[in-house]
Amino acid sequence: MNALDLPNPPHQTRVVVAMSGGVDSSVVAGLLKRQGFDVVGVTLQLYDHGAATHRRGACCAGQDINDARAAADHLGIPHYVLDYEDRFRDAVIDKFAESYLAGETPIPCVECNRTVKFRDLLGLARELGADALATGHYVASRPLPGGGRALHRAKDPARDQSYFLYATTPEQLAFLRFPLGEMGKDETRALARDLGLAISEKPDSQDICFVPQGRYSDVIARLRPDAARPGEIVDLAGRSLGRHEGILHYTVGQRRGLGLSGREPLYVVRLEPATARVVVGPRSALATSRIRLDGLNWLGDGARGAVRDLPVAVRVRSTRPPRPALLTLDADGAEVVLAEAEDGVSPGQACVIYEDDDPRSRVLGGGTIRRIDALSARPPEAA
Template identity: 70%
Template sequence: MTTPLNSLDIAKPPAATRVVAAMSGGVDSSVVAALLKREGYDVIGVTLQLYDHGAAVHRAGACCAGQDIHDARRVAEAIGIPHYVLDYESRFRDAVIERFAESYLAGETPIPCVECNRTVKFRDLLGLARELGADALATGHYVVSRDLGTGHRGLFRAADAARDQSYFLYATTQEQLDLLRFPLGSIDKAQTRALAAELGLGIADKPDSQDICFVPNGRYADVIEKLKPGASRPGEIVHLDGRVLGRHDGVLRYTVGQRKGLGLSAAEPLYVLRLDADLARVIVGPREALGVREIRLRDVNWLGDLSLDALPVEGLDVAVRVRSTRAPREARLMRDEDGLKIELASDEEGVSPGQACVIYTDAGPDARVLGGGTILRPPLAMLTPAPAFAHAQP
C-alpha cells in the first residue's frame, strides 16, 4: 500500500520524518518548530551564530545573535526538541559581510539577506541537514513551495502579500528548494503570532527584526569603514549636464534614487542617478532621468521549466520586481548576444546596481518565481538625457 504524503509532502509518517528547523529566535521560526513538533515530526532545532553576539545582546531589531540565541534555546526546551547552536561567524563574514562591503565600495547597493540565504543559511545549513539524515529543512520564511509533479518543487509568492519574502529567496537552487519547506507560506503574521500564543512559546509579542543584522541602527557606512579603512574616496557630485555641484565623502554613502541628504542647494529636486566608484563621482539629475526600461543581470539563478537557452526569439512574457517593497510589474525576458535582458513594460524608477531583479511568471498574487539575478550598472548612454560628460568615462 502506498504511504500517503504527510503535511510536508513526504511519503512517510511524521514520526519517521526527520526535520531540521532553522531557529533564529524570532516568532516565525519558533512557531514552525513548535507546529512540526505538535504534528509528531522528529524535529531538530538549529540556530546559527552569525556574528559577535556580545555586541548585539541588547540591540532590538537584530537576529542570529545574543538574546535571539537564548530565545531559540528556550523555545526548543519548552517544546522538547534537541537544539544546537553552530558558530558560523567566520563563514558569514567571508560570504556575506565582506561581499557586502566590496559591493558598496564598487558603487552598488547590495542585499546581504539574499547572499546569506544563498550561502550560509541554505548551502551550509542544508549540508548539515543532510548529515543529520533529515528529510527536510524547515524555515519561517513567508513563501510557498509546491510539488510541480516533475520530481521538483516550485517557489511561489506567499498568501500574505505584505509579508511575501520570495524576493529574497530567488537565488535558492533547485536542489535546495527540493529539500526546503516553508510552513508559514499560507498564513499571515497575525495568525503566526496567535499560534505562538496558543503554543505557549512566550515570544508571541516579540518585535520583528528590522535592520541588517550586522549593521547597528542602519549605519552601514560605519561598518564598511571599519572593515575597509580608507577605502572610501571623497569626490565630486556632478549634474547630468556636467556641472560640478558639490563634494561627497564616498559613494558608499549614496544609493540610486536617493533625494534626501545630498547636501546640495538647487532650484529643482535632484536625485542620485548613478554612482561611479572608479571616478569617485555621484551623478545627480531630475526625477524623470531615473526611469529605466531595460535591465541587464549577472549571477542569474534560474528555476523555470523552460531552459534559458530555449527562450523564444520574441522573448518570454514575465513580471519582475526590482525592489522588495514593490509589486511585480509586467516585463519581457529576452536573450541577445550580450546575455539576458529584461525589457520593462513601463519606466521603473530607482533601479539600483547590486539590487536583485526577481522574475515571476506573472504579476498575480500566486505567481511562481522563475529566478532572478543581480542588476548590472547600465551604460552612461542609457541615462536620459545622456550626460554631457559621457565621453570622459574610461
C-alpha cells in the same frame, strides 16, 4: 504523504528547523513538533559585534540565540548552536562591503540565504539524517508534476519574502519546506501563544541583521576604514556642484543628504567608484526601461536558451510589486525590458522574475542588476 509532502509518516520523518530566535522559526518548530515530526532545532551564530547584538529586531546573535534555546527547551526538542561567524563574514559581510564600495546597492539577505543558510546549513541537515530543512520564511513551495518543487509567493502579500529567496536552486527547493507560506503574521503569533512560546510578541527581525540602526556607512567604514574617498558631486553634464566624503554614503535614487541647494530637487542617478564621483540629476533621469542581469538563477520550465521575449512580471525592489516585462535569457545572464520605465533601479539590487503579477505567482528566478539602460546610467560623453 505527510503535511510536508514527504513520503514517510511524521514520526519517521526528521526535520531540521533553522531557528533564528524569532517568532516565525520558533512557531515552525512547534507546529512540526505538534504534528508528530522528529524535530531538531539549529541556530547559527552569524555575528557578535557592537550594538547589533542588543537592538530590537536583530537575529542570529546575542539574546536571539538565548531565545531560540529557550523555545527549543519549551518545545522539548534537541537544539544546537553553530558558530558560523567566519562563513558569514566571508560570504556575506565582506561581499556587502565590496559591493557598496563598487557603487552598488547590495542585498546581503539574498547572499545569506544563498550561501550560509541554504548551502552550509542544508548540508548540515543532511549530515544529521534529516529528510527536510524547514524555515520561518513567508514563501510557498509546491510539488511539480514532473518532480521537484516550484517556489511561489506567500499567501500574505504583506509578508511575502520571495524576493529574498529567488536564488534558491531547484536542488535546494526539493529539500526545503516553508510551513508559514500559507499563513499570515496574525495566525503565526496566535500559534505562538497557543504553543506557549514566551517570544510570541517579539518584534520582527530587520532585513539587514548586522547593520545597527540601518546605518550602512558605519559598517563599511569599520570594515574598510581607508575606503572613504572624498570626491565631487556633479550633474549629468559633469559640472561640479559640490563635494562628498565617500560614495559609500550614497545610493541610487537618494534625495536627502546631498547638501545641494537649488530650485529643482536632485537625486543620485549614478555612482562612479573609479572617479569617486556622485552624479545627480532630476527625478526623470532615474527612469530605466532595460536591465541587464548576471548571476542568474533559473527556476522556470525549459532550457534557458529557449526563453526569448517571454512575458513575465519582475520586481526590482523588495518594496515594489511585480511589474510587466519581457524576459530574454542567454549564456551570460538575462535581459529584462520593462513595459513601463521604473525609477531608482540600482546595480547590485536583485531583479526577481515571476510568472505573472498574480498574488500567488510562481517565482521563475532572478539575478543581480549589473547594467541599467537609461540616459543617466551612461557617462556624459556616451549620452
